[in-house]
Amino acid sequence: xxxxxxxxxxxxxxxxxxxxxxLLVGAVVMIVPFYWMVTTSxxxxxxxxxxxxxxxxxxxxxxNYQKIFYQMNFLRYFLNSAYISVTxxxxxxxxxxxxGYVFAKFNFWGKNVIFLAILSTMMxxxxxxxxxxxxxxxxxxxxxxxxxxxxxxLYSTFGIFMMRQxxxxxxxxxxxxxxxxxxxxxxxxxxxIMPLTKSGLAALTIFTFMWNWDNFLWPLIVLNTDNxxxxxxxxxxxxxxxxxDYALVLAGSTVTVAPVLLVxxxxxxxxxxxxxxSGLKA
Amino acid sequence: xxxxxxxxxxxRKRWLNETNVFIMAAIVPCVLFYLTFxxxxxxxxxxxxxxxxxxxxxxxxxxxxxxxxxxTDDPVFYMGLRNTAVFAVGTVFIGGILSLCTAMLIxxxxxxxxxxxxxxxxxVVTSMVAASVVWRWLYQGQFGLFNQVLTLMGMNKIPxxxxxKWALPSVMAMSxxxxxxxxxVLFMAGLQGIPATFYDAAQIDGASRWKTFIHITIPLLQxxxxxxxxxxxxxAFQAFTEMYILTRGGPMYSTTTIVMHLYERAFEYxxxxxxxAVAFILFAIIICLTAIQLRLTRVxxxx
Numbered sequence: 001x002x003x004x005x006x007x008x009x010x011x012x013x014x015x016x017x018x019x020x021x022x023l024l025v026g027a028v029v030m031i032v033p034f035y036w037m038v039t040t041s042x043x044x045x046x047x048x049x050x051x052x053x054x055x056x057x058x059x060x061x062x063x064n065y066q067k068i069f070y071q072m073n074f075l076r077y078f079l080n081s082a083y084i085s086v087t088x089x090x091x092x093x094x095x096x097x098x099x100g101y102v103f104a105k106f107n108f109w110g111k112n113v114i115f116l117a118i119l120s121t122m123m124x125x126x127x128x129x130x131x132x133x134x135x136x137x138x139x140x141x142x143x144x145x146x147x148x149x150x151x152x153x154l155y156s157t158f159g160i161f162m163m164r165q166x167x168x169x170x171x172x173x174x175x176x177x178x179x180x181x182x183x184x185x186x187x188x189x190x191x192x193i194m195p196l197t198k199s200g201l202a203a204l205t206i207f208t209f210m211w212n213w214d215n216f217l218w219p220l221i222v223l224n225t226d227n228x229x230x231x232x233x234x235x236x237x238x239x240x241x242x243x244x245d246y247a248l249v250l251a252g253s254t255v256t257v258a259p260v261l262l263v264x265x266x267x268x269x270x271x272x273x274x275x276x277x278s279g280l281k282a
Numbered sequence: 283x284x285x286x287x288x289x290x291x292x293x294r295k296r297w298l299n300e301t302n303v304f305i306m307a308a309i310v311p312c313v314l315f316y317l318t319f320x321x322x323x324x325x326x327x328x329x330x331x332x333x334x335x336x337x338x339x340x341x342x343x344x345x346x347x348x349x350x351x352x353x354t355d356d357p358v359f360y361m362g363l364r365n366t367a368v369f370a371v372g373t374v375f376i377g378g379i380l381s382l383c384t385a386m387l388i389x390x391x392x393x394x395x396x397x398x399x400x401x402x403x404x405x406v407v408t409s410m411v412a413a414s415v416v417w418r419w420l421y422q423g424q425f426g427l428f429n430q431v432l433t434l435m436g437m438n439k440i441p442x443x444x445x446x447k448w449a450l451p452s453v454m455a456m457s458x459x460x461x462x463x464x465x466x467v468l469f470m471a472g473l474q475g476i477p478a479t480f481y482d483a484a485q486i487d488g489a490s491r492w493k494t495f496i497h498i499t500i501p502l503l504q505x506x507x508x509x510x511x512x513x514x515x516x517x518a519f520q521a522f523t524e525m526y527i528l529t530r531g532g533p534m535y536s537t538t539t540i541v542m543h544l545y546e547r548a549f550e551y552x553x554x555x556x557x558x559a560v561a562f563i564l565f566a567i568i569i570c571l572t573a574i575q576l577r578l579t580r581v582x583x584x585x
Contacts, residue, residue, distance in 0.1 A: 033420060232411035264404075
């Protein structure tokens with residue numbers, strides 16, 4: 001072996017090591033906040049504020065969780081969040097698939113204008129429409145009710161756009177063949193088209209659920225009673241009020257984060273596929 | 283039904299066939315929905331922005347008064363604009379460079395790539411409120427993790443969120459941590475889309491790693507870069523939640539953003555017209571920024 005190839009190999013090895021090392025350091029930075037959140041939430045309050053900090057708790061307690069669920073209102077927040085996110089997601093993915101399918105596969109009067117008009121609403125920042133929307137909700141008496149969160153989420157612009165892209169890839173012959181067999185449009189859509197777009201629907205389901213679960217500004221504006229709060233709003237109010245009970249506040253954060261993390265771990269491939277798909281085609 | 287003449291029945295059949303019903307059942311409710319929840323609010327917002335209205339009295343027309351007041355007589359607006367701009371430039375550029383590096387490093391990996399991608403993606407799926415609460419605890423002055431570590435290393439504590447100098451950079455650090463994985467996944471997809479033949483050719487020509495990066499990777503990654511920049515700026519200019527939880531805009535307005543200012547005007551002072559004017563100015567800024575970026579980054583090559 002010549003001298004230069006040895007040098008080259010040593011350099012390659014060093015670079016590989018550096019590659020690993022930098023990524024590991026970054027990974028630690030990414031994980032530490034989660035680690036600190038979870039461990040703090042299981043610590044006894046007296047062990048939360050010590051110097052030096054207790055890196056690995058030797059004794060853990062569930063008292064913080066019991067407290068936020070039984071004495072505070074976190075169970076209610078959790079149920080509210082679950083109810084709203086599940087309802088909106090279930091309806092929004094069906095409407096997105098339906099409208100997306102019609103835009104992709106049918107011709108009708110004003111189609112392009114309507115589609116562009118819908119698409120252009122994505123460019124309007126939420127702060128612009130948030131004030132009139134709030135006043136509108138005040139007028140029709142939905143402030144403080146979950147209707148104000150559910151009804152405006154029944155259609156998703158992003159979802160319609162994404163499903164339209166998906167529907168384009170379905171061959172027209174499929175629909176024509178089913179029609180010749182005497183199958184009605186509604187049945188074609190429900191029993192033939194919908195199952196074919198499963199992967200798109202899965203990605204959209206995850207996104208819609210996550211957005212609704214994490215949504216903060218709008219619920220903060222329209223909800224006004226503790227019993228109606230979603231997790232993010234409840235957590236924000238709670239953190240403000242009980243800030244120095246760190247263990248409690250972090251138990252609340254863990255509860256808020258856990259469901260989405262769980263969904264992510266179960267379906268991470270779909271997550272990442274969906275992002276690259278929707279992100280770059282937008 | 284029976285009273286219809288055959289011709290009318292035929293006509294009715296032509297227009298009201300199942301396909302048309304199917305189309306209308308999709309489009310009509312959808313259009314009504316968008317008119318109610320997008321079209322109407324837009325027009326109403328425009329109307330509000332030329333009114334003086336505090337909810338309890340009757341709206342009073344003030345022309346462009348709100349706009350001139352925001353632009354000439356509102357120091358907090360300008361502080362918010364400055365903070366938002368610093369926040370946007372900092373998070374988009376620093377975050378963008380870091381996530382491009384991360385994406386390239388992860389792409390070099392073979393088996394471990396999936397694990398690293400998952401780890402870097404964790405903050406992305408975390409609720410912003412929860413993440414901010416956790417970081418507020420990490421930044422806490424006395425018992426927060428960061429200051430504990432600094433003390434252990436024999437250094438002075440840093441008033442992360444308590445001083446006007448440190449507060450905005452601290453919020454930005456948290457925001458970069460939160461968004462890095464998302465951008466990295468976009469860059470990874472972009473990098474994988476570059477045909478390997480380009481790199482092979484560069485290697486045959488004896489190009490260095492750096493040269494290959496500058497002359498092949500960056501130009502071919504341009505669509506992704508443009509997308510990351512534009513969406514990054516659009517989102518960063520609407521930053522609210524991080525500041526609301528971490529600092530409430532303080533200390534001394536050092537982390538007040540435009541949306542935060544707007545929120546306070548609308549929902550704490552109930553100046554609906556004034557807040558709407560701020561919202562439209564924000565809208566105009568975002569449109570201008572997007573247009574400028576599209577102009578500057580116009581793709582000038584093909585492959």
